[in-house]
Amino acid sequence: DARVTQTPRHKVTEMGQEVTMRCQPILGHNTVFWYRQTMMQGLELLAYFRNRAPLDDSGMPKDRFSAEMPDATLATLKIQPSEPRDSAVYFCASDLGGFGQPQHFGDGTRLSIL
Amino acid sequence: AQTVTQSQPEMSVQEAETVTLSCTYDTSESDYYLFWYKQPPSRQMILVIRQEAYKQQNATENRFSVNFQKAAKSFSLKISDSQLGDAAMYFCAYRSATGNQFYFGTGTSLTVIP
Numbered sequence: 260d261a262r263v264t265q266t267p268r269h270k271v272t273e274m275g276q277e278v279t280m281r282c283q284p285i286l287g288h289n290t291v292f293w294y295r296q297t298m299m300q301g302l303e304l305l306a307y308f309r310n311r312a313p314l315d316d317s318g319m320p321k322d323r324f325s326a327e328m329p330d331a332t333l334a335t336l337k338i339q340p341s342e343p344r345d346s347a348v349y350f351c352a353s354d355l356g357g358f359g360q361p362q363h364f365g366d367g368t369r370l371s372i373l
Numbered sequence: 374a375q376t377v378t379q380s381q382p383e384m385s386v387q388e389a390e391t392v393t394l395s396c397t398y399d400t401s402e403s404d405y406y407l408f409w410y411k412q413p414p415s416r417q418m419i420l421v422i423r424q425e426a427y428k429q430q431n432a433t434e435n436r437f438s439v440n441f442q443k444a445a446k447s448f449s450l451k452i453s454d455s456q457l458g459d460a461a462m463y464f465c466a467y468r469s470a471t472g473n474q475f476y477f478g479t480g481t482s483l484t485v486i487p
Contacts, residue, residue: 301480359470362466362475366417
């Protein structure tokens with residue numbers, strides 16, 4: 260089965276460090292989403308792309324977060340500088356972009372900022 | 374924006390019994406899709422079932438079925454013959470015909486008692 264691939268699966272780093280999370284969407288999927296999941300806030304949409312163009316990044320703290328799609332096979336989410344409150348599980352999801360298409364999720368990156 | 378409400382933070386069911394998880398949503402749209410996702414402790418988000426709003430027939434997938442009440446804006450998930458592997462967090466989600474975003478509920482944690 261085709262899957263969304265996220266790396267790394269776990270990341271522990273100190274406050275102030277740059278963090279980069281990567282996502283390889285399913286081949287042929289043209290819409291990519293980044294979510295953050297915490298116990299307190301649940302699933303929050305951070306940003307999403309259609310055909311590599313950012314459509315909405317209103318969920319991201321702009322001063323420290325950035326999301327890009329350098330090409331159709333790679334999406335990145337960067338945090339610089341990282342803070343302890345950024346500790347969460349970050350999910351990438353992709354879909355075909357059509358009406359009713361389900362999202363396919365990666366396994367997530369568990370990020371811990373010390 | 375659309376909202377999705379899951380009013381049951383936690384549910385439990387005896388193995389082999391049936392359980393129903395509730396979901397309501399708020400929308401002014403007539404065309405949309407609804408989804409249930411399962412998130413086991415491994416944290417992978419797995420699509421369980423989806424329902425098109427214009428279809429009156431309730432979707433079924435093996436032991437999983439939905440009760441879709443469009444007028445009441447209700448979309449409950451029924452799990453029959455519950456198994457230990459069904460223990461997970463279950464998320465209800467909405468996707469409109471006109472937008473790209475998914476709107477997720479806060480989740481229901483299901484425990485299956487042996």
